[in-house]
Amino acid sequence: MNLDKLQDAQASFLARYPDGFADASMQAVRSKHNVDKLVQFTQAALTREQCQRPQYVADTLVTIISRSSMVSRFEKPPFKRFVDGLDSDGKELLARALEHRLYDRKGAGFESFVDMLKPHKLAKWAVVSAVPFYFAPRREVFVKPTTVKRIIKALEVPDLQYHATPSWAFYRGYQALMRDVKKEVSPSLAPNYAALSGFLMMTL
Numbered sequence: 001m002n003l004d005k006l007q008d009a010q011a012s013f014l015a016r017y018p019d020g021f022a023d024a025s026m027q028a029v030r031s032k033h034n035v036d037k038l039v040q041f042t043q044a045a046l047t048r049e050q051c052q053r054p055q056y057v058a059d060t061l062v063t064i065i066s067r068s069s070m071v072s073r074f075e076k077p078p079f080k081r082f083v084d085g086l087d088s089d090g091k092e093l094l095a096r097a098l099e100h101r102l103y104d105r106k107g108a109g110f111e112s113f114v115d116m117l118k119p120h121k122l123a124k125w126a127v128v129s130a131v132p133f134y135f136a137p138r139r140e141v142f143v144k145p146t147t148v149k150r151i152i153k154a155l156e157v158p159d160l161q162y163h164a165t166p167s168w169a170f171y172r173g174y175q176a177l178m179r180d181v182k183k184e185v186s187p188s189l190a191p192n193y194a195a196l197s198g199f200l201m202m203t204l
Contacts, residue, residue: 002156009203020188042134051099054091071126107168128166137192147201154204
């Protein structure tokens with residue numbers, strides 16, 4: 001990772017927004033994405049106990065994706081149609097994949113979710129990464145393809161190769177990169193991992 005570029009980016013951002021994402025002039029950005037409310041909703045809704053209710057999980061996923069400003073408006077209706085079209089067995093598989101993704105066998109849950117979406121051409125990074133991000137915004141990363149590719153290129157990270165089809169290996173690699181970036185910048189630039197990516201997108 002090119003630390004000089006990262007530090008230059010940080011200096012540029014803080015010169016414009018001295019308090020980072022807490023800066024008053026960032027209020028419009030915070031309001032647009034409404035991350036805090038979706039985090040509160042997701043954490044309260046997707047407890048492990050609630051994950052045992054497949055229909056509830058299906059409805060909750062549609063609600064989160066539909067409310068997310070980070071998921072394309074073109075991806076939201078097809079995702080809703082996909083979930084609505086699942087039979088009871090399909091919704092049970094969906095709930096089990098989500099429970100694993102959020103609570104224990106994270107890699108297996110990730111791959112199971114992607115495998116369910118692939119036949120419907122819905123295996124998109126935003127759809128796959130949004131809910132885990134809202135569930136644990138200081139641990140999970142949100143993957144927006146254009147942003148991720150720019151960050152990898154600008155920070156000169158040759159051993160991390162982006163692929164359009166979501167994979168657990170890439171997700172873990174990008175998550176590790178974001179952890180390393182977070183260690184090098186002011187906490188005001190990383191209230192969560194989506195904000196950290198936003199800072200990099202705005203400055204790199």
